[in-house]
Amino acid sequence: MATHPGRPAYPELGCYGLAGHTDRPGDLIGEVRRAEELGLGAIFLSERFNYKDAAVLSGMAAAAGTTLGIATAATNHNTRHPLVTATMAATMHRATGGRFALGLGRGFAPLFDLMGVPPITNAQLADAFAVLRRLWAGEKFAHSGPIGDYPFLMPLGDLAETIPLLMVAIGPKSQALAGRIADAVVLHTYLTDEAVARAVAIIREAAEQAGRDPATVRIWACTAVVDDALDEPTRLRMTVGRLATYLQGYGDTLVAANRWDPELLRRFRADPFVSGFGGAFDAVGTVDDLARLTATVLPAEWLGAAITGSAADCARQIDHQFAATGVDSIIMHGVTPDQLAGVVAGYAAVRSAGHDRLPANPGWTR
Template sequence: MPGPVVEDISAYLVAGRVASHLPADASDETAVRTVRQGIDDAVQAEELGFVNAWFSERWNLKEAAVFLGAAGVRTERIGLGTGLVSPARRHVLHMAAFGATMQAVAGPRFILGLGRGDHAYLRHEGLRTAGFDGIRDYVDILRRLWAGETLDYDGPAGTYRAIKLGDVYEGPPPRVYYGTFGLPKAAAAVAQTFDGVILPPMMTPEATAGSVRRLREACERIDRDPASLRIVQCVVTAPDLGEEEARTLAHARAVTYLQAPEYGNSLLRVNGWDREPAERLREAMRARQAAAGGDELADTAFHRRELLEPATLVPDAWMEESCAFGDVPACVAALQRYRDAGADEIATYGSTPGQNAALLEAWRARPAALSTTGATR
């Protein structure tokens, strides 16, 4: 029997790189994950009672429409969201068709999570990061297409003449979220345009509180009900996992975040972390990446399990204050700090839904006074 839905906890599926097949020598459950395992994870997340399942796109074995379409026909209730896709990667008609088709496949439970992306990633694909004006207009065009409009547009989101979907989903449109650190410019754009936000992993509870405050205040400035903005905080969870697997999920993943210039600098900024350890890490990674063929980004050159050595340069204190480690009660306490900081929903990140089953059950059973802490939906 499926467990009761827990409205404030969701699961991020197969975070990071995936493989087409499992190797014979996988050291633990998350060392290597396949796309098919990720679809199975969506089914298990629904059975366990997670409210939503999030999936991040990569242009290799992780194309979001294929994955989420498959997950949609194997599930019936759980929300299915991108976390994230870039507007630069899809013509607005393509993205509108993606959202409309997902609603038609799975019912009105698709969430389109958009993000600007790091310039270093998009350069590999011949693409550019859009500005906030372009993203706002892009979302407005999506909503008009989902409503059945035919429209002309010439502006920062492109130039379109008489574009339309023609056949539309006869029901509610997808909700649209934005991936952000919640810094001031992004907060203003979010308040004007989006139904919710996805805050990335490795933020401390104090950073989350700052982002929540900026986002809510941006809503108030335009007379929007702050509670109408759903705030999701991703948190790396490693409940009762071995030390090496936990370090791979946290420290090694942090290598890929900190090494990316724009993303890494934003993470340092919101957390108030010292730049010096990050610069030491970047210097070490430059030599490692040159030896591996000169790929600009650690995230595209290596799997997490290959980054445990440089991961020793990531301060343990940073991970301890921004992730959920240890036994289940310790992880529940860590996640509660993010609810106390104002997040509406926690997305477990890195570990699988099955690995978080006991954590979810303990979260469901925590005192009612704690379960209602944080901002309202």
């Protein structure tokens, strides 16, 4: 497929870099280049405390590409000093010519407990957003608030950057907060179209109530896209394994957001195979393990929240999701740019009008 110089062909589409688990962070360089060849608009970088440091990966992505928007989705404000986070984002934004968005989220409270780090609250997120914006504006100030007490916060030298802040949100309270404070929102994977549409309505209404123009908040759906051309182990890991892992970690929130039956979640968790499983299903589950889940305790209806089928079918479903949900953009989650090549080619044939106005920076709408 031909390279699209200067501007992404599909600024409304994004993917994750190093999707899932990896011990080969250097692969990101090739993924960024391939994403640009395909014409994708943005690459999102998650963080794991092993080989996926968000700051390092962001720098790699900036060096590897010239048109692709870059966003952390997400890192956490409580694992770095606010001045360190502000510095990282300002460096990235300047190095990319304005293609970087800093994305923050709530993270995983049980992991923070093990680390001895206070869990993140919505009040802390709002405070962190405000502090970061003041630092990027070059202010020097003392701060005492939900994120902590800091005798004196100051950029070391002149700083004047306008950097979009993105927030990852699952439940309605987080979605409403994002509408009030964020420039962009990334919704969670395995939300149904109905749940995504509800989230869009919550975010836009909260933005309006906060005196903001709702249309300026860029909303990204994050949808698993699994082409039938992929091998069976990969398809199972990206669908069954990924959903089961989410249910292991924060199933109550995901089930509530989708208005699924909580009794089915209770049965899933109570199943001896699930409760005794040693690790995350998408990381260590075998084909037999994942097939067993679908045959016993994982409802087929829940797996329907992913986009699956032939490359052409996936492309049509992606295009349909814009109209069905009202999102501005879609992250095709769980797959590498190479694995998306057929889907992107199919999307070019069915793409609806109206997306070209979007900038490459995934945090802005214009």
